[in-house]
Amino acid sequence: MAFKPKIVGFLCNWCSYAGADLAGVSRIQYPPNIRIIRLMCSGRVEPFFVFEALKQGIDGIIIMGCHPGECHYMSGNYEAEIKFNFIKKMLNFINLSDRITLKWVSASEGIRFAKVVTEFTEFIKTLGKSPIQKSKNNSDLIFSLTAMQQSMNNYRMRVLMGRKRKITEQKNVYGEKVSIDEFEELENKAIIDEYNRERISLILKKHPLSVKNLASSLDLDEKSVLDYIVWLRSKGIVDVDKIQGLTPYYISIQED
Amino acid sequence: MNVVGSVLIIGGGIGGTQAALDLSESGFKVYVLEKTTSIGGVMAQLDKTFPTNDCAMCIVSPKLVAAGRHPNIELIINAEINEVLGDAGDFKVKLTKRSLHINPDICTGCGVCGQKCPVECIDLFNEKMVKNKATFVKYPQAVPLLYSINKDKCIGCGVCEGVCKAGAVEYDRADEITELNVGSIILAPGFDEFDPTPLSPYGYGKYQNVVTSIEFERILSASGPYSGLVLRPSDGDIPEKLAFLQCVGSRDPHRANAFCSSVCCMYTAKEAVIAKEHQHQVNPTIFTMDIRAYGKDFDKYINRAQDEYGIRYIRSRVSHIREDPKTKNLILTYETAEGKITNEVFNMVVLAVGLNPPEDAKKIAEIFDIKLNEYGFCYTDPFHPVETSKLGIYVCGAFSAPKDIPETVIQASAAAGKVNMLLAPARGTLITKKEYPEEIDVRGKPPRIGVFICHCGINIGGVVDVPGVVEYAKTLPNVEYVERNLYTCSADTQTGIKERIIEQNLNRVIVASCTPRTHEPLFQETIREAGLNRYLFEMANIRDQCSWVHMHEPEKATEKAKDLVRMAVGKANRIYPLKRMVLNMTHKALIIGGGITGLNTGLGFAKQGYETYIIEQDKKLGGYANNIHRLLEEKSVNDYLDALITEVKNQDNLKIYNNSRIKQVNGYVGNFEVIIEKEDGSENTLESGVIVVATGGKAYVPDEYNYKNNDKVITQIQLENQIFENKLSEDIKNIVMIQCVGSRNEEYPYCSRICCAEAIKNAILIKEKYPEKEIIILYRDIRTYGFKEKFYRKAREAGVIFLRFNKEQPPELIENNGIMRILLNSPQMGEQISMDTELVVLSTGIRPPMKSNEKLAPMLKVPLNDDGFFLEAHVKLRPVDFATEGVFLAGLAHSPKSIEESIMQSYAAVSRASTLLSKEQIESEGTIAFINPMKCSGCGLCVETCSYNAVSLNEEKHIAEVNTALCKGCGACSANCRSSAIDLLGFTNTQLYLVINQYQQ
Incomplete structure (x- = not known):
């Protein structure tokens, strides 16, 4: 049986959704795999949605908004782009970043809409089924996506996403513009750290593990795991469960 | 000379803080300039302290808090000096206060900004092992508790401004340049740790499991990266x-x-012991050359480390370290006692790094126009140990030489002592004296309680339902007024509290907020300004002990907050005004002992204008120093002592009573009456406000090595005499010196500290005069600590031979027909060796004058330690104080020490005593014990319990009496009293019963 990818589109009401309507009015044909979710603005795309969709086994996600400079709400599409890049960087850790894309489609671009959807659908077909669906042994991926979902909810990530544009494009509170390279160095480190901290605190909810256990099951080096444990302990998220021989085992002490 | 009554202290570590506290209590305005954002220095980073294993933070933080809230101390943080002009007595100092980007007058230290800051950066306080934020406080207990923004790391996102409920964040706050006018300056910038990265054979920076001792100190700390677990960094x-x-x-x-x-020998022993205590699985090994445990009770600590904790000592220097890349274990290569090269695998290595002069020492020297020594530390002269090369600028702490905490505290007080002497004419001119309104009489009036409940931004309000607690408080008995504040501690709320007291006619005040340990004095001050007695105040700790620790259980936290408020109200219903006792101060000082220590102490008081008495039992002044001609550091002791005695004799207000002994001591702090007795039996009664014990020590006369019968066996003192009187016979070709005779044995376990230096001094002197004479020094450890090490090397270079022996196998002396032969089992040589000698010199050390100490101690109500030396109030932070107020100690009476160290202690005692002498009256706390004479059976249990000798038995009435001047208000006597006759004001049985009962309701 041929692979029929499931694709979710998050479309802004004013440009892309109207563009999709125009394709309809103009009877421009495109593959039937996409289900469109209407949002008022692409800036509404909450990273949580994307990870949730992927967890459900969706094969591809396309976010569409107004062309740069044309946002109905002044700058929502720029916000969408920032969040998209954060999401993409995270998905890189589990090789799923190709399955999401961000496109600008205006209300007058019915043809472009159809083309974008067609191309993305074809591309997803070449990738094949979402690994979540493909294998019953998908708990590792679900686990990683959950960790991403939660880390993107954390205050630090929200601040970095929320203030990036202002700080790097206009000026920060000191009236200075922070270079994009400097900001992204911090951003990249934050993404890695928050993701790994979430993974560790999630995994420790199930059963106590040592630094070495964690390092091998999360594919991290032991020194970094210890540093994360130090941080999580200082925040009251994990604590020592027991010491076996010479090795402490840690457990999450956070209530759900 | 016209002098200014203020002082600038550079550096807010334990040294700077001690000097600041001394001087502010002696009537001077003090500015403390700190380059980081909080005071506390290195001591605040330490886990425990030797030799008592006291928690460093627990003992240092009360001092920091006291400095932080002292009305005459201004902490200038995050600042640097630009220029210093003027001379002793009148300096003009230009400085820059670097912006914190947070308004220090508004910030309450609640910490929400730090929690929300998205930028993580390394935490220097935790030696880079933990991450901190760009909006940060140096450590949780920091003084002042102010957040600041690390502008280098901040990305300017603006979140902190948004979350700061107090509105303290000011991004555009600029650096501030200001000028101070001070009479004197004390330099206390501390030290930098030696960076071992360039010593490549040790692999620091390359191997994860090689750490420095200060990093290990953080690892040991309960507030450190591993929360007190001893873990190695590579894999935990x-x-x-x-x-x-x-x-x-x-x-x-x-x-x-x-x-x-x-300091490294001792801190290493401590770190090894604490590591073992924290984690029994750890087996420490210490690689060392000599064990330099030369301080008071240090050798006992080393013995315990070895015997009780099983710490292994290996006398060897590790030549290099390799890492097993797979296990990250470390392979250490060293030479064994037998001279074999061996490899041994360890899981982790701690490098006991030494102390460097502060990085900016050269800049400091330039700005303050002072000299540095050959090692880059501040130059001082052994006879003037706190004076820099510039008049009016003094030094203390590790900036003058590597030293440990008590010695830093001593030197800090000593520097303050010198400032006291310099600026005495301007005392009291620049301090703020506060005028209070008359106290409102609340007698007979029913309690009208006001409760102020703090949100602490979101710290309390984010968890506890504060409006709910407010409504609840209104229902409690006699609560007339309740309000809630965003920050109860902010300046505008203080004004508000005062207004409410008047308006609502309140006569008891409760604040439900943070901890009384830091904030009670502030609120007490506020209600006193409104006319209420300070003790009509209670606090409920609903933050540190409620909202912060039950963050995830808001309902239970609210319940608990209500309980805590109800308990406080319960007590407040039964609190009454307390009076602080006021004692008059006799502005006279009495010093027991006329050695170098006593004489310097005497001058210290007399030069400030206080009438001073020195009591000396001998005819001659000078004490132990009369035995010494020259210092190791090549300075003449004879000349110094002569000059000192002349100066003392020319001082008009200083009176010496020689050939005299203390017969009786009556009275207490401020009002001592001392009866002295002359040799001829005549008596004199002297009044004084303070007493300094400077009774010195004596040279041990050995029984060992047939000393008493063989005139070819002499002591170092006799040898020095012979050298200086040119009486060293030409027939003597070979000299053997034996160290630790009568020291560090079962009976006298302490190290006499000075003998190594004495032996090396004499050896060098002989080698200089008679290079052909052979000298062999037999030792257990060569303890030429600090800069004295130079002379150890000099002696070796001059051809002096050093051979080590073990405690168990001391050298033997065999005399045969006038030929003396020394037999030695040296671990260095492997087999027994013998050497013939014409002169044996014994390094005999110092003994306390046991008989007179045992007589004097009970008269002064002060203790002696096991070795017979006087025992100070606290070995770390109160090294020249006694627990008995108004009595101080200095010099050899405290423990064996060098002349330089004795001089330091004498100035320190001057400063500590000046904090009392400088006051017209001294005020005691209102929370003191009182005795109900009707109930007291005179059993005397309380007398034994009291550590301050504040309780005594009235023999006539046969009841106990509390000396309110001496009582510190701990209440231990009360809890011991079997007839409930003693109670503690402010914490009475009734009040505490009420608190307990209120919880049950």
């Missing part, structure tokens, strides 16, 4: 085999510093 496992390497960067002239860093 407990290091079963843990190696400590001594002298990293010290005693190493070719690769690093030539001097000895003085």
Whole structure:
């Protein structure tokens, strides 16, 4: 049986959704795999949605908004782009970043809409089924996506996403513009750290593990795991469960 | 000379803080300039302190808090000096206060900004092992508790401004340049740790499991990265085999510093002991050259480390370290006692790094126009140990030489002592004296309680339902007024509290907020300004002990907050005004002992204008120093002593009573009456406000090595005499010196500290005069700590031979037909060796004058330690105070020490005593014990319980009496009293019963 990818589109009401309507009015044909979710603005795309969709086994996600400079709400599409890049960087850790894309489609671009959807659908077909669906042994991926979902909810990530544009494009509170390279160095480190901290605190909810256990099951080096444990302990998220021989085992002490 | 009554202290570590507290209590305005954002220095980073294993933070933080809230101390943080003009007595100092980007007058230290800051950066306080934020406070207990923004790391996102409910964040706050006018300056910038990265054989920076001692200190700390678990950084496992390497960067002239860093032997022993205590699986090994445990009770600590904790000592220097890349274990290569090269695997290595002069020492020297010594530390002269090369600028702490905490505290007080002497004419001119309204009489009036409940931004309000607690408080008995504040501690709320007291006619005030340990004095001050007695105040700790610790259970936290408020109200219903006792101060000082210490102490008081008495039992002044001609550092003691005695004799207000002994001591602080007795039996009664014990020590006369019968066996003192009187016979070709005679044995376990230096001094003197004479020094450890190390090297270079022996196998002396032969089992040589000698010199050390100490101690109500030396109030932070107020100690009476150290202690005693002498009256706390004479059976249990000798038995009435001047208000007597006759004001039985009962309701 041929692979029929499931694709979710998050479309802004004013440009892309109207563009999709125009394709309809103009009877421009495109593959039937996409289900469109209407949002008022692409800036509404909450990273949580994307990870949730992927967890459900969706094969591809396309976010569409107004062309740069044309946002109905002044700058929502720029916000969408920032969040998209954060999401993409995270998905890189589990090789799923190709399955999401961000496109600008205006209300007058019915043809472009159809083309974008067609191309993305074809591309997803070449990738094949979402690994979540493909294998019953998908708990590792679900686990990683959950960790991403939660880390993107954390205050630090929200601040970095929320203030990036202002700080790097206009000026920060000191009236200075922070270079994009400097900001992204911090951003990249934050993404890695928050993701790994979430993974560790999630995994420790199930059963106590040592630094070495964690390092091998999360594919991290032991020194970094210890540093994360130090941080999580200082925040009251994990604590020592027991010491076996010479090795402490840690457990999450956070209530759900 | 016209002098200004204020002082600038550079550096807010334990040294600077001690000097600030001394001087502010002696009537001077003090500015403390700190380059980081909080005071506390290195001591605040330490886990425990030797030799008592006291928690460093627990003992230092009360001092920091006291400095932080003292009305005459201004902390200038995050600042640097630009320029210093003027001379002693009148300096003009230009400085820059670097912006914190947070308004220090508004910030309450609640910490929400730090929690929300998205930028993580390394935490220097935790030696880079933990992450901090760009909006940060140096450590949780920091003084002042102010957040600041690390502008280098901040990305300017603006979140902190948004979350700061107090509105303290000011991004555009600029650096501030200001000028101070001060009479004197004390330099206390501390030290920098030696960076072992360049010593490549140790692999620091390359191997994860090689850490420095200060990093290990953080690892041990309960507030450190591993929360007190001893783990190795590579994988978080407990290091079963843990190696400590001594002298990293010290005693190493070719690769690093030539001097000895003085503190590493002891802190290493402590770290090893604490590691073992924290984690029984850890087995520490210490690689060392000598064990330099030269301080008071240090050798006992080393013995315990070895015997009780099983710490293994290996006398060897590790030549290099390799890492097993797979296990990250470390392979140490060293030479064994037998001279074999061996490899041993350890799981983790701690490098005991030495002390460097502060990084900016050269800049400091330039700005303040002072000299540095050959090692880059501040130059001082052994006879003037706190004076820099510039008049009016003094030094204390590790900036003058590597030293440990008590010695830093001593030197800090000593520097303050010198400032007292310099600025005495301007005392009291620049301090703020507060005028209070008359106290409102609340007698007979029913309680009208006002409760102020703090949100602490969101710290309390984010968890506890504060409006709910407010409504609840209104229902409690006699609560007339309740309000809630965003920050109850803010300046505008203080005004508000005062207004409410008047308006609502309140006569009891409760604040439900943070901890009384930091904030009670502030609120007490506020209600006193409104006319209420300070003790009509209670606090409920609903933050540190409620909202912060039950963050995830808001309902239970609210319940608890209500309980805490109800309990406080319960007590407040039964609190009454308390009076602070006021004692008059006799502005006279009495010093027991006329040695170098006593004479310097006497001058210290007399030069400030206080009438001073020195009581000396001998006819001659000078004490132990009369035995010494010259210092190791090549200065003449004879000349110094002569000049000192002349100066003392020319001082008009200083009276010496020689040939006299103390017969009786009556009275207490401020009002002592001392009866002295002359040799001829005549008596004199002297009044004084303070007493300094400077009774000195005496040279041990040995029984060992047939000393008493053989005139070819002499002591170092006799040898020095012979050298200076040119009486050293030409027939003597070979000299053998034996160290530790009568010291460090079962009976006298302490080290006499000065004998190594004495032996080396005499050996060098002989080698200089008679290079052909052979000298062999037999030793257990050569303890030429600090800069004295130079002379150890000099002696070796001059051809003096050093051979080590073990305690168990001391050298033997065999006399046969006038020929003396020494037999020695040296671990260095492997087999027994013998040497013939014409002169045996014994290094005999110092003994306390046991008989007179035992007589004097009970008269002064002060204790002696096991060795017979006087025992100070606290070995770390109160080294020249006694627990008995108004009595101080200095010099050899405290423990064996050098002349330089004795001089330091004498100035320190001057400063500590001046905090009392400078006051017209001294005020005691209102919370003191009182006795109900009707109930007291006179059993005397309370007398034994009291550590301050504040309780005594009235023999006539046969009841106990509390000396309110001496009572510190601990209440231990009360809890011991079997007839409920003693109670503690402010914490009475009734009040505490009420609190307990209120919880049950």
